[in-house]
Amino acid sequence: MVEFIETIIVxxxxxxxxxxxxxxxxxxxxxxxxxxxxxxxxxxERWDSLYFQFPNRMMRLPGHDYDGxxxxxxxxxxxxxxxxxxxxxxNAAPVRCGVNVSALRRTDAGRLRxxxxxxxxxxxxxxxxxxxxxxxxxxxxxxxxxxxxxxxxANRYTSPSELPPxxxxxxxxxxxxxxIVEDLIAQGRQVHYALRGHRRVPRRxxxxxxxxxxxxxxxxxxxxxxxxxxxxxxxxxxxxxGHTADMRGLARRGATLxxxxxxxxxxxxxxxxxxxxxxxxxxxxxxxxLQSIDAFIAQQGIxxxxxxxxxxxxxxxxxxxxxxxxxxxxxxxIGSVIWALGYDYDLGWIDCPVxxxxxxxxxxxxxxxxxxxxxxxxxxxHKMKSGFxxxxxxDAAFLADHIAGRA
Ligand SMILES: Cc1cc2nc3c(=O)[nH]c(=O)nc-3n(C[C@H](O)[C@H](O)[C@H](O)COP(=O)(O)OP(=O)(O)OC[C@H]3O[C@@H](n4cnc5c(N)ncnc54)[C@H](O)[C@@H]3O)c2cc1C
Numbered sequence: 080m081v082e083f084i085e086t087i088i089v090x091x092x093x094x095x096x097x098x099x100x101x102x103x104x105x106x107x108x109x110x111x112x113x114x115x116x117x118x119x120x121x122x123x124e125r126w127d128s129l130y131f132q133f134p135n136r137m138m139r140l141p142g143h144d145y146d147g148x149x150x151x152x153x154x155x156x157x158x159x160x161x162x163x164x165x166x167x168x169x170n171a172a173p174v175r176c177g178v179n180v181s182a183l184r185r186t187d188a189g190r191l192r193x194x195x196x197x198x199x200x201x202x203x204x205x206x207x208x209x210x211x212x213x214x215x216x217x218x219x220x221x222x223x224x225x226x227x228x229x230x231x232x233a234n235r236y237t238s239p240s241e242l243p244p245x246x247x248x249x250x251x252x253x254x255x256x257x258x259i260v261e262d263l264i265a266q267g268r269q270v271h272y273a274l275r276g277h278r279r280v281p282r283r284x285x286x287x288x289x290x291x292x293x294x295x296x297x298x299x300x301x302x303x304x305x306x307x308x309x310x311x312x313x314x315x316x317x318x319x320x321g322h323t324a325d326m327r328g329l330a331r332r333g334a335t336l337x338x339x340x341x342x343x344x345x346x347x348x349x350x351x352x353x354x355x356x357x358x359x360x361x362x363x364x365x366x367x368x369l370q371s372i373d374a375f376i377a378q379q380g381i382x383x384x385x386x387x388x389x390x391x392x393x394x395x396x397x398x399x400x401x402x403x404x405x406x407x408x409x410x411x412x413i414g415s416v417i418w419a420l421g422y423d424y425d426l427g428w429i430d431c432p433v434x435x436x437x438x439x440x441x442x443x444x445x446x447x448x449x450x451x452x453x454x455x456x457x458x459x460x461h462k463m464k465s466g467f468x469x470x471x472x473x474d475a476a477f478l479a480d481h482i483a484g485r486a
Contacts, residue, residue, distance in 0.1 A: 084110050086204040086482055087193050089183075091117045091174045093140060093163055093468045094456025094475065095208035099172045100141050101472075101479035107486065111172060112195060114179035118163040120210055121156060124234040128262045129156040130317035132254060133290040133469065140166050141472035151288065153317030159468075183207075183452075184430040191431075191451055204451045204482050207429070207440070211458040211466040212422040223343035224416060228408060233259060233419035239266035245414025246270070248348065248406070250340055252277040252357065254314050256419035257324050261316070264332050271406060271413065272329065273350060275339035276357050278311040278364040281390055282323040284372055285383040289315060296375050299464040306463060313368075314361070325393040326358055330400065337403055348406040355399045365393065445478050451485065453478050 086102060088095045091113035102109045116122060131138060131154045138145035138154060143166045145154075154162070167174060182194040183205060190201040215232035224230060229243050233255050239247075239262060249260050252274035263270045280289045293299050293313075314324045330336050338354040369386070376383045406413075424438045433440055433447040440454045441447065444461045447454065454460065455478060456471050464470025 081192070082198075082200045083190070084108055084200060084202050085486070086110075086206065087112060087191070087200060087202040088206045088208055089180045089193070090208035090210065090456075091167065091172070091176070092120060092208065092210060092456065093118070093166075094210075094471045095206070096163065096167050096170070096172055096174075097141050097472045097475035098206050098208055098455055098478065099174075100143075100166075100170050101475045102482065103170065103172075105479055105483045107479070107483055109173065110200075111174040112178040112180055112193065112200075113174055113176045114195075116176055117167050117174060118160045120212075120234075121160045121163065125156050126233075126236050126259065126262065127156075127238045128318060129258065130154060130319075130321075131156075131159050131468075132315045132317045133467075134288045134317075134321070137290055137294075137469045138162055139469045139472075141475065143169060153321045181428050182430060183428060185449070202451070204453065204485065206445075206453045206455050206478060206482075207426070208455045209426070211456055211460075214423045214425040215418060216420045216423055217418050218340065218420065220340065220343045221416075221418065225346050225408065228413065229415040231415065231417055233417060234422075236417055236419075239263050239268050242268070242415045246412045247415045247417060248273065248408075248413050249417045249419060251275075251419030251421070252314075253312060253419070253421070254316065254324070256417075257314055257326070257329075258316050258318060259417060259419060260329055260334055261318065264329065264334055269412065270329075270334040271337055271411065272326075272334050273337040273340055273348070274326065274357050275351075275353065276311060277314050277326065277361045279324050279326070279361040279393075280313045280315065280365060280368045281393070282315060282321050283389070284369060285376060285386060287383070288321070289313065289368070292372050292375070296371065299462065299467075299470060301463045303459040303461055303463065303465070306459065311364075313364075323390045323393050325390075326361055327397050327400070328392060331392075335403075336400055337406065346408050348408060350403060350405060352402040352404070354402050358397070358400060362397070369394075445474055446481060453481075 086109035088111040135145045136150040178195045180195045191205045246269035248271045250273045338351040341349040431449045458466040
């Protein structure tokens with residue numbers, strides 16, 4: 080007998096649980112299938128020193144807000160896991176853990192069939208909430224690294240002490256990579272950091288956290304299709320109470336900054352001469368952010384404290400950094416490489432025509448052209464905020480209405 084249930088949600092991270100919350104509110108039958116544990120990626124695919132990158136007051140899921148005593152502080156990764164697990168418990172979310180969904184297809188009778196090992200289930204609706212960041216990207220050049228070099232992707236990196244002795248080369252330039260570099264420097268590791276572009280912003284400015292200004296200004300509500308291609312996510316960190324990220328500050332603390340990866344040849348890492356372009360782009364983004372907040376405050380007549388000149392270093396006009404053409408891994412004593420170049424989708428188990436040639440879901444606000452098949456929690460799925468913990472609820476409510484409308 081194949082079990083039938085109206086809606087199957089795949090994945091019990093923040094997205095799957097927000098979906099469950101909204102379906103329950105509408106009285107719709109559903110189950111959540113989770114291959115491991117609730118919030119598994121926050122448990123086992125984030126490094127030990129990671130903090131939530133937005134202030135605690137932005138830890139919110141539908142019907143579940145942060146209620147601790149430090150709304151402007153930042154929560155450690157373990158606290159995020161607790162927050163999500165508490166949400167599941169509070170909602171009595173119908174999660175079945177240890178169920179790894181390996182196939183999804185349409186049956187002859189028109190239902191959606193989900194398979195997970197010996198388990199087969201059918202549903203009218205399936206919501207795929209398996210995460211915005213799935214398979215870490217490793218460039219083809221990785222195979223050229225000498226075999227003695229330890230290689231690890233950002234989702235498997237845990238702490239500096241887990242790496243073999245010696246210098247570390249980190250590649251990538253988003254928030255994750257920056258935080259990993261800070262983590263390594265704090266533990267006294269010699270770090271080389273190859274970056275490509277970045278968008279840095281002040282952590283706090285004129286009395287508010289950047290995340291809250293961004294929300295107030297409506298930036299996080301921007302519709303994805305209106306966001307120019309290539310727009311980067313802001314580089315922020317919640318580590319140690321949160322502070323402004325500054326690449327050049329890393330260099331002052333001992334890291335060697337490099338341009339982006341061009342290739343690897345006979346133990347040498349070849350680099351593009353684009354380091355200064357990256358740094359300048361980051362500096363320009365920082366200044367633009369200050370100006371946009373100032374303009375918003377003036378336009379809205381908000382009573383905000385004046386600019387206190389904080390982050391003076393991060394604002395200063397800086398001399399160009401040296402462009403290094405290549406790095407001899409042996410001579411620089413590098414023993415480990417951390418690949419932090421972003422993620423691809425890993426949705427090959429979906430046997431319905433809803434993926435593009437790169438394996439990414441083709442959807443509009445989570446709705447695919449395959450009746451009853453939905454996605455939730457994708458990066459910029461509908462709005463800028465769609466992939467964030469505090470942003471996913473709105474898309475979940477939209478899909479729950481859609482599913483209720485199909486019943
Ligand atoms: C390093 C890093 C730091 C981040 N920091 C923040 C932050 O501070 N604030 C913020 O708002 N956002 C942050 N994000 C973005 C986003 O909030 C997270 O990626 C978050 O984990 C997304 O939640 P999700 O529920 O959509 O997906 P995930 O958390 O990825 O959850 C997907 C779930 O699906 C399960 N699953 C996957 N495949 C299957 C399958 N085939 N069968 C059954 N189950 C399956 C997984 O085990 C997992 O539990 C961060 C992302 C990264 C990578």
